[in-house]
Amino acid sequence: MPPNQPPLFEFLLFDGFSNMVLASAMEPLRDVRMSAGQDVAGWRVTTLDGAPVRSSSGLQITPDGVFDERQGNRTLVLVAGYHVREQVTPALLAKLRTATRAAKPVLALDTAAWLLAAAGVLDGHTATIHWQELDAFAETFPQVEVSTARFVRSCAFLTCGGASTALDMMLSLIQDLYGSAAAFGASTMFVYDPSRQSELNRGAARLEQRGSPKILKAANLMAETIETPMSTAALAKRVSLSERTLARAFQRELGMTPGKYYKMLRLQHARYLSEETHLSLEQIALRCGFSSASSLGRSFSGHFGRTIREARGQEKPWVQRTRGSGRD
Incomplete structure (x- = not known):
């Protein structure tokens, strides 16, 4: 990959894919790219012959182009759903x-692990698939170690089941590529209630395996007090740490100071309000x-x-193909 070129994610879609699965994998990348203030990730959608495909709910998607199996320098994301057996051809x-x-790496979402296993590339690897196919998958491909985990990483292959597991897998990959702070930001794009974030293991709770309970509590306090930011001293006192220890x-865990992280949360919220509301800039600043x-x-x-005025006036980056619903 040439220097300074952002990673390219290629989403190869198969008829019967789930809209929810595709959105759960693609939308976190969009959030990372917008939050970074520059292009740090790119993506395109392809099909085997360049023709439109239909999702499980009947939504027709027109791809960006035809799939080229010889292309390198990309992260390949296979998105399959219903009727996967019928799609297996030499x-x-x-x-x-x-x-x-x-x-x-190569990511296989929903039932796409079936295609990789049929190709023989998962032999000797551990993989998972949509829960409805787990038993059949294990029986059909005995050379693959089948797991019931939400998502599985085995060398260059990452596999998962439905939409919620695709989101978890993509957030884990974002954390590896861009850091814990980026993963936290992406994880909050659908959920804004801090208590609900914690309940769903999103928001600050996404850092639970690597972050200490004190840092998780501090991050949630920041999210709850965007309109009236606390001083670092007050924040440290609320989580029973010294300022120095908190910093x-x-x-160590997020790669930035508490103040920088706090400001990042506030600026992300300002960006959202500028793009999605008609509030004045003065009102946005106060909020x-x-x-x-x-x-x-x-x-x-x-x-x-x-500038914030440029962000407010830009064309909305809605991508219709990420909307809709399918099975989870």
Whole structure:
């Protein structure tokens, strides 16, 4: 991959795929790209012949192009759903063998692990699949170690079942590629209630395996007090840590100071309000803990690389193909 070129995710869709699965994998990447203020990830949608495909709910998707199994320098994301057995052909299996040699990593969502297993590339690996296919998958492919985990990483292959597990898998990959703070930000895009985030193991709870309970509590307090930010001293007192210990923990676990992380949350909320509401810039500033619109504007430009007025006036990046519902 040429220097400074963002990672390319290629979503190869098969008829019968779930809209929810596709959205759960693609939308976190969109959030990372928007939050970074520059292009740090790219993606395209392809089909085997470049023709439109239909999701499980009947939504027709027109791809960006035809799938080229010889292309390298990409993360290949296979998205299959119903009728996966009918899609197994010698021509497809040959393409997948070629493609998986060139692409690293390879993600198989929903029932797409069936296609990889049929191609023989999962032999000797551990994998999972949609729960409805687990038993049949194990019986059909004895060379694959079948797991009931939400998602499985085995060398270059990542496999998962339905939509919620696709989201978990993508957030884990984002954490590996861009850090815990990026994964936390992406995980909150659908859920805003901090208590609900914790209940669903999203938001700050996404850091549970790597973060200490004190840091999780501090991150949730930040999310709850965006409009009236606390001082670092007050925040440290609320979680029973010294300021110095809190700063060290944030630097170790999130790669930034508490103040920088706090401001990042506030700026992300400001970006959302600027793009999705008709609030004045002064009102947005007050709702995000800034003293004035000019203060917000300086911070916004420094973080996102564009002015808040430019963000407000830009074309909305809605992608219809990520909407809809399918099975989970």
